[in-house]
Amino acid sequence: MKKLINDPRRVVADSARGFGLAHSGLVRVNEDPLYIVRAAGVTPGKVGLVSGGGSGHEPLHAGFVGPGMLDAAVPGAMFSSPPPMPILEATRAVDGGAGVVHLIKNYTGDVLNFEAAAELAEAEGIDTRSVLIADDVALEHAAGMTGRRGVAGALLVEKIAGAAAEAGEGLDTVARIARYVAGQVRSMGVALRAPTVPHAGRPSFDLGEDEVEIGIGIHGEPGRERVRLGTAAEITQRLIVPVISDLNLRNGEEALLLVNGMGGTPLSELYVLYAEARDLLDRRGIRVIRSLVGNFVTSLEMQGASISVLRMSETLTRLWDAPVDTVSLRSPLR
Amino acid sequence: MKKLINDPRRVVADSARGFGLAHSGLVRVNEDPLYIVRAAGVTPGKVGLVSGGGSGHEPLHAGFVGPGMLDAAVPGAMFSSPPPMPILEATRAVDGGAGVVHLIKNYTGDVLNFEAAAELAEAEGIDTRSVLIADDVALEHAAGMTGRRGVAGALLVEKIAGAAAEAGEGLDTVARIARYVAGQVRSMGVALRAPTVPHAGRPSFDLGEDEVEIGIGIHGEPGRERVRLGTAAEITQRLIVPVISDLNLRNGEEALLLVNGMGGTPLSELYVLYAEARDLLDRRGIRVIRSLVGNFVTSLEMQGASISVLRMSETLTRLWDAPVDTVSLRSPLR
Amino acid sequence: MSEQRLTAVWVQDWMERAHAVFAAERVALIELDRAIGDGDHGENMDRGMTAVAKRLAADAETSQETPTPAALLKTVATTVMANVGGAAGPLFGTAFLRAAKATDSVSAPDGELDGHAVATALEAALGGLQSRGKAEVGEKTMVDAWAPAAQAAREAAEAGGDATAVLAAAAHAAEEGADATVPMIATKGRASYLGPRSAGYRDPGAVSTVLLLRTATEAALE
Amino acid sequence: MSEQRLTAVWVQDWMERAHAVFAAERVALIELDRAIGDGDHGENMDRGMTAVAKRLAADAETSQETPTPAALLKTVATTVMANVGGAAGPLFGTAFLRAAKATDSVSAPDGELDGHAVATALEAALGGLQSRGKAEVGEKTMVDAWAPAAQAAREAAEAGGDATAVLAAAAHAAEEGADATVPMIATKGRASYLGPRSAGYRDPGAVSTVLLLRTATEAALE
């Protein structure tokens, strides 16, 4: 394993410390228990927005803490949900009296730990709402199953819910908007090469020299199928067709298109995918009115990418365009 | 070779097309010959700033086209300088009557092609100035040699010269400021794993499972030495000590610290390096007043990073803090 | 009818053994989780049990009076909850918490545990983790080890087994339960993402359950 | 004294051969450049010579009158300059440009080239690329092939060799010059970054020079 780290068990802590030092004008890092809040402190009367989950997906979520987006991020160990206590403390830290919304990617660990934290917060009198993000169409819905994973769509939910909270919307409204966005975004990813989790010391899975995993998760969990690596056009087709058909996106509708790198893919390749995705949507009469391309929801140094499509409306567009000032997303977004 | 591309020879063109589609509010892509300019068009009376070089270093330079930074970027083939013609056409496109500054990373190919383009531009009556960026301390200076490479320091020169041009400074002043910044920044990089150039089809160099190349260039050119991979603290020490001693940076001075990813390194590791670099500078009494951490000057999917230090002054700080609005760098920078 | 009763020393001994076993099995559990999950289960459990051992040792140093098993189990629960993370943290944490609560009400006046109390504790643990995780038997999770373990424990207690015998029966049943997860297709947890491809591997959480019950038995045998 | 004169057909034939050879040697040149540079030299030259061949073929289709060799060499120069990129583009481009200019003034009234004219062209090419690249002999660049080539060409011409003989002498000397780059430590171009580690490899640009002169000779032999 080759990594620029001091010790596999200290990566998350060391990294958070660097993050806090580098961006002290914008964020404050609480080292124990570990969470990140805005440097400006809590905004009285504003609904607090907390997200979190396993580390290894940077800049998610810490890179999105700041005016117009999250109030706090709670990073767990690498690829492992944080326990309830730091979530609870972050929730306390950002409660400005208007309650706190938890934005949770749908993984058993995240769900259970946030659930426990929310119970404790409620017991202390902090009003909380939970919003599940489950945008990954690689998996089928089915009653009683763990269900779809939360992947790159999380970023869009955080941005738009953040704008609503910043605009002074109440707890239920912010939660409702977040849920609405979560319901209007779908994603699917592909992996070309596995990441290596520091404490595991070797790649999370093995892929043949010409194999790719379609429908990969952001922890290297497998997806729909392994196929031969095709052209960018072929891969894009495999990713985006299930996305738009699951969304039931039709001719004439407006959409936001997000091409997200998994960490180890050159930016140039993401733009190649973007061009292909754009062509495909154009041909179907779907109007891409907003775009985002970059490494936002990553899986360490995994080589691969995901494509997300969010059905837009006037309200969502307005909230998307609202000012945001975080380390990794800054307006104007265009 | 595993890449999300359609054809090794079309990557640069496909990618530029995607870039133009994704960011049409900010940039315009001229496809043949290939160059990227601001969507808003030329600013009459403003000094034009053009940079360029081989592709594969994204977001450099196209990601830095926009108000407060570059007027045009000219991407060559992968790792190959563009020929004179696109440079000439970009120069024409951004000349607002006040002349054009070429910001050139010091590689023989870039130097020769920009030189030829400048001769042609001058022949057409466009006043040009050339600024060489040669910030890589991995190599020693020596008379008559090709000399040091331009690496991540390019980003800082582009930002600060861009602010000066935007502020309405004249051609010679912008060139002088750019040269001044180029003279005050030093960098050094490390590679853990080689990139694969699409047309080459296999990794640019081979490194053993516990070897790293200290002093790597951004095209996978080798550097000072191969050593065993150590801790982040050890690597940081090896990178930053030559940087500050070459800069002759002393106790009490102010600096900007840039930790730059080479494309295939998780952001979390860049922040681990940042924390180590910050500690080391702190111990030496060097005050880091501005910081930047991210993948800015990359080498495709190379795993590795570089550390750059820029000696700051009041003027540089003011220009650094000036507004910038590009795809990959947006103010406020903090 | 046995007179054997489990004391606080048993919990301490159990947790020291568990600490050692999870350190030793860390990589094996990572490998199991790597096959059908995200490869962190061994790391999570090792981190958690290290914290537990440290916490119990520190408490033992400072506290004057002998604690009850229930009090110690509650400390284990909160430490697991706070340090394991992932899915396993709140699940095992809740299991320990409910076990602590249950033993509090069914144990002897001095807090010591007989076979019946152990069976009750295991049933409560199962109930706790099912109320959190919503998994039924057959979904390829730790429930597939805990459920037969709780049932075997109750049967052993009914048959008059002492605490050690009850734990041994539970550990044995858990082992069979863990083995039975191999052909299952996961419908809960991270392995469910694999669908049919999840078949062919033992569930890591079920294996950790076996390790917990086995070390509990060994500690009781002392 | 030979009467042989090189015409525009020679330039066309030369460039077709060069196109084929650089396509065939593309990977080998990439490998050479990979060892001490950035691995694109074969790609650059292949792209450039493909463009040249295409351009000359297109021009031949459309133009009515027979061009002079100098005119064709100028087209080669601008096409190389515009399509090769990297360091090699402006260097070879300038070399062709200066060669074109030189032949324009020294060739026969019909524009055809004898041995002396060829030697003059090669000297001009060398001058051009040295004025651009500022490299001297011994710095491990294409100059180490061009310089002996130009000198051998002049000697052959003085000795009364015809154009083919002059080119053959140049190609032979270039080959020795390219081989001589092996032990050199580069001080110009990308290989200079390697310092002492650049020793042990042939310079890719010098090898390309050999390929150009060799195909020029073959075309002249026809």
Ligand SMILES: Nc1ncnc2c1ncn2[C@@H]1O[C@H](COP(=O)(O)OP(=O)(O)O)[C@@H](O)[C@H]1O
């Ligand atoms: N809903 C659930 N109910 C019971 N156990 C579960 C459930 N979901 C997951 N598990 C257990 O959790 C184990 C995985 O734990 P771990 O790897 O530590 O967490 P994560 O899945 O978050 O990485 C699985 O092997 C399984 O036994």
Ligand SMILES: Nc1ncnc2c1ncn2[C@@H]1O[C@H](COP(=O)(O)OP(=O)(O)O)[C@@H](O)[C@H]1O
């Ligand atoms: N200053 C120079 N003068 C002459 N030739 C040079 C000089 N610098 C580089 N070269 C030649 O250019 C060749 C490399 O060309 P190429 O790989 O196409 O460009 P780049 O180095 O920009 O990738 C070298 O092998 C060398 O022969």
Ligand SMILES: [Mg+2]
């Ligand atoms: Mg996990």
Ligand SMILES: [Mg+2]
């Ligand atoms: Mg090159």
Ligand SMILES: [Mg+2]
């Ligand atoms: Mg796991």
Ligand SMILES: [Mg+2]
């Ligand atoms: Mg090269």
